[in-house]
Amino acid sequence: MSARDALRVRNDVVLVLVVVVALSFDFTNGFHDTGNAMATSIATKALSPRVAVALSGVLNLVGAFLSLAVAATIASGLVDTNLVTLQVVAAGLAGGIIWNLLTWLLGIPSSSSHALIGGVVGATIAAAGGHAIQWHGLVSKVIIPAGLSPIIAALVAATGTWLLYRISRSLSEGARSHGFRIGQIGSACMVSLAHGTNDAQKTMGVITLALIVNKTIPAGSNAPFWVILSCGLAISLGTYLGGWRVIRTLGKGLVEIESPQGMAAESASAAVILLSSGFGYSLSTTHVATGSIIGSGLGKKGGEVRWNVAGRMATAWVFTLPAAGVVGAGAYALAHAVSGTPGVLVLLVILAAIAGVIYWRSRASKVDHNNVNAEWTGSVAPADQPEPAKAA
Amino acid sequence: MSWINLQAIWKIVVFGLVLGAGLPSLFAVGLFSLSKGPRRAATEGGDSDVLVGGNPLGMVIAGLCFLVILAAIAWGIYEVYKIGHPAPAPAK
Numbered sequence: 001m002s003a004r005d006a007l008r009v010r011n012d013v014v015l016v017l018v019v020v021v022a023l024s025f026d027f028t029n030g031f032h033d034t035g036n037a038m039a040t041s042i043a044t045k046a047l048s049p050r051v052a053v054a055l056s057g058v059l060n061l062v063g064a065f066l067s068l069a070v071a072a073t074i075a076s077g078l079v080d081t082n083l084v085t086l087q088v089v090a091a092g093l094a095g096g097i098i099w100n101l102l103t104w105l106l107g108i109p110s111s112s113s114h115a116l117i118g119g120v121v122g123a124t125i126a127a128a129g130g131h132a133i134q135w136h137g138l139v140s141k142v143i144i145p146a147g148l149s150p151i152i153a154a155l156v157a158a159t160g161t162w163l164l165y166r167i168s169r170s171l172s173e174g175a176r177s178h179g180f181r182i183g184q185i186g187s188a189c190m191v192s193l194a195h196g197t198n199d200a201q202k203t204m205g206v207i208t209l210a211l212i213v214n215k216t217i218p219a220g221s222n223a224p225f226w227v228i229l230s231c232g233l234a235i236s237l238g239t240y241l242g243g244w245r246v247i248r249t250l251g252k253g254l255v256e257i258e259s260p261q262g263m264a265a266e267s268a269s270a271a272v273i274l275l276s277s278g279f280g281y282s283l284s285t286t287h288v289a290t291g292s293i294i295g296s297g298l299g300k301k302g303g304e305v306r307w308n309v310a311g312r313m314a315t316a317w318v319f320t321l322p323a324a325g326v327v328g329a330g331a332y333a334l335a336h337a338v339s340g341t342p343g344v345l346v347l348l349v350i351l352a353a354i355a356g357v358i359y360w361r362s363r364a365s366k367v368d369h370n371n372v373n374a375e376w377t378g379s380v381a382p383a384d385q386p387e388p389a390k391a392a
Numbered sequence: 393m394s395w396i397n398l399q400a401i402w403k404i405v406v407f408g409l410v411l412g413a414g415l416p417s418l419f420a421v422g423l424f425s426l427s428k429g430p431r432r433a434a435t436e437g438g439d440s441d442v443l444v445g446g447n448p449l450g451m452v453i454a455g456l457c458f459l460v461i462l463a464a465i466a467w468g469i470y471e472v473y474k475i476g477h478p479a480p481a482p483a484k
Contacts, residue, residue, distance in 0.1 A: 067472050144396055152405055153412075160413035167420035171427055179423040179443050183416065190465065197472055263416050271412030274472055275404045 021093045023234040026203040028100040029112040030238020036289035037191035039250035040262035046181040056192040057240035063196015064232030074205030083128040095119025095328025107245040111284035114320040122325025123332040150291025157292040160264035161299030180259035187266035194273040261296035268292040422457030425450040
C-alpha cells in the first residue's frame with residue numbers, strides 16, 4: 001500500500017538523492033571495470049598505465065552516446081516497474097555500490113551489472129515480494145548469459161591466440177611483441193568503447209526509471225540528454241581514476257600475458273560484448289573479459305592459467321547477484337523503517353560511511369599506477385610496498 | 393518463452409570467431425607481410441624489433457589487411473549506433 005502511494009507522490013528531493021546515488025554507482029562501475037579494457041595492455045606495457053586509463057575514460061564517454069539500447073532493458077525487463085518506488089531504486093543502488101566496493105577492495109573483478117541488478121531485485125523483493133520480479137527475464141537475460149558469455153569469450157580468445165602465434169611464428173620475438181603491442185592499442189580501445197555502450201547504459205536506465213516513477217518525464221521516454229551526459233562523465237571519471245587493484249588481478253594474476261595474447265583477448269571481448277548487445281543481452285563486461293584472458297592462456301602452447309585465481313573470481317560471480325540482493329533488501333528495510341525522505345537520507349549517510357571505511361582499508365595495501373605491474377606473489381597488494389615497479 | 397535463445401548464441405559464437413579471432417589474425421597476416429624483405433634478412437637471427445622488411449608487395453598486402461580491419465571496425469561502430477538509436481516509438 002505504501003509502495004503504491006509513494007508511486008503517485010512527486011518527491012523531487014528524493015529524486016535528486018537517487019540521481020546522486022546512481023551517478024556514484026556509475027563512478028564505481030567505471031573504476032571497477034577499467035581493467036576489463038586496459039589490464040592486458042598495461043600488463044604487456046603496450047600503453048603506460050596513465051595513458052591507458054585516460055584513453056579508456058574518453059572512449060567510455062563516447063561509447064555512452066553511441067547506443068541507448070541497453071538502458072531500456074534494465075528499466076523494464078527485470079522488475080514490474082509499476083511496483084518500483086524511488087526508495088526501492090535508491091536501496092537497490094546502495095546494494096550495488098557496497099558490493100562493488102567490497103569486491104574492489106579484494107581485487108576481484110566481479111560484475112558491476114550483476115551488483116546493480118542484484119541490488120534492485122533484492123530491494124524490489126523486500127518492498128513488493130517475489131511476484132514483482134520478472135523471473136523469466138532475470139534467468140534468460142541475466143543468469144544464463146552470465147554462464148555462457150565467459151565460455152564463448154574464452155573459445156574466441158583461445159582460437160585467436162592460437163592463430164596469432166601460428167601466423168606470426170616466423171617473426172622474431174622482438175618484432176612480434178612490438179607489432180602486437182601496436183595492435184593491442186586498437187583492440188583495447190574497442191573494449192573501452194564497448195564498455196561505454198553497455199555499462200554506462202545501465203545507470204542511464206535506472207535514472208530514467210526514477211524520472212518516470214517520479215512523473216518528471218512521461219512513461220516510455222528515452223534518457224534525456226543530461227542523463228546521458230552525466231552518466232557518461234561519471235563512468236569516464238571513474239575509469240580515469242582507475243581500479244588499479246582489479247587491473248592488477250586481471251593483468252598479472254590470471255595469466256602471464258604476452259602482447260599477441262593481449263590482442264586476442266581484447267578482440268574477443270570487444271566482439272562478444274558488441275554482438276551480445278546487438279542481440280539484446282545486457283551481459284557483464286567483466287565476465288567476458290575474464291573469460292577472454294583465460295582463453296588467451298589456454299590458446300598458447302605452454303601458457304599457464306592460475307586456476308585458483310580463476311576459481312576465486314567464479315565464486316565471487318556466483319555470489320554477486322544474491323549478495324547485492326541481500327544488501328539491497330537490507331537497505332530498503334532500513335529506508336522503509338525510517339520512511340520518506342529522511343529514510344533515503346539515512347541510507348545515503350550510512351552508504352557514505354561504509355564507502356569511507358572501505359576506502360580507508362584500501363589505503364593500508366595500496367595498489368596504484370606505480371606498482372600495478374609488480375610480480376604476482378599470490379596477493380592483490382604487491383608484497384614489497386615501497387619498492388617501485390620500475391626495477392625490471 | 394524459451395530460456396535459452398540457441399539461435400542468438402549460435403550467431404554470437406560464429407560472428408564472434410569471425411570478428412574476434414579473424415580480425416586480429418588478419419592483423420597478424422599484415423605484420424607477417426610487412427616483415428618480408430631485405431631489411432628483415434639483414435637482421436635475421438638477432439632479436440631485432442624491426443617491423444618493416446621493405447618488400448613492396450609485402451607492404452601493399454599489409455596495407456590492405458590493415459585497411460580491411462579499419463573498415464570492419466567502422467562498420468561495426470555504425471551497426472552499434474544504428475541498433476542503439478532505434479526510431480522513437482510513435483507518440484500516442
